[in-house]
Amino acid sequence: MSIPKAFCTDVNRIIDIVEAREIFFSQTKHPRKRLDFRCPDNECRQAHNPEVLGINYDKNPQEDDFVQRSHFRLKKGTTHLPTCPWAEISQALDELEREIGNKPYLSHLKKSEIINVFNPLSNDECDTKFTMDIDAGFLERIKLISDRRERINELKGYLKNALNSTSRLHEVVHCFKFMTPEEQKAVSLSIPPYGEKSYRSWFRSSMYCRENEQPLIYYGAANIMEYRTGYSFKFWNKSVQSDQSNCEVFTFVKRERISKLRGAKAILDVLERGIGMQMRHRYPVDIFVFGKAVLTIEKHRLDIHIHSLHSLVVMLTERGA
Structure with a gap:
């Protein structure tokens, strides 16, 4: 009820x-x-x-x-x-x-x-x-x-x-995580204005990240790096796409964006604990981010740009490196 x-x-x-x-x-x-x-x-x-x-x-x-x-x-x-x-x-x-x-x-x-x-x-x-x-x-x-x-x-x-x-x-991540692989392929998800396809098609491992695609939900294990201006998330897996192979995959969030967000306390709590786990045990965090990948040629890296922090999910893990 x-x-x-x-x-x-x-x-x-x-x-x-x-x-x-x-x-x-x-x-x-x-x-x-x-x-x-x-x-x-x-x-x-x-x-x-x-x-x-x-x-x-x-x-x-x-x-x-x-x-x-x-x-x-x-x-x-x-x-x-x-x-x-x-x-x-x-x-x-x-x-x-x-x-x-x-x-x-x-x-x-x-x-x-x-x-x-x-x-x-x-x-x-x-x-x-x-x-x-x-x-x-x-x-x-x-x-x-x-x-x-x-x-x-x-x-x-x-x-x-x-x-x-x-x-x-x-x-959305909650649904994806509790679906079987077969269910991820069978259940549809619509993301306006980009269209409708299966859950499995919307979720893309960071190792298959590439430029010039519509926004997708990229995910994977990542390390958090804290800077004065914000937090950088570096995915463990580099891109294996033929035209952008060996590119490192990142997403960056400015500190001031988090501080203005409703629910900032819970997010900062997770980030601080994630950094602590990295330092003590080399545990990564799991990242889910809805955004578009942009290739930075001079750095040979792919940056996933997100419009809203509501499209970022950071989860602590218990696995070691």
């Missing part, structure tokens, strides 16, 4: 699951304190104050492998007002999960977790959209419908189009 937002008593306002993660990781005192969530509807909260569960918000998607996507969930056995819209949203999502018939069954993912549309953002300042974002104006219009069944049907129609779309690369 998932819902997209919850009222957080720690900050006294309604937040989404990404904000919950940012608040959790912004705590400097360890161990970090888990947050307390309640129903987002003010009238329902005043009447019954029902608890809401936060699932996996305390796990960093750049660090922890977990199959179930971060989300809020209504706690079983709690009482909500009959008119509570969030209880109806939860029911609409439950019904959609059972009704989605055009999506394949995958080994480790629910049908509602399969992302089929990735909308990359053009810059860092854009507000990211994740699955189940609901417009506040739409919720107000829904309240005007007197019949409960009709309200739930309207919610289902709205949510059906939102379930499979995101602008957060880590949600």
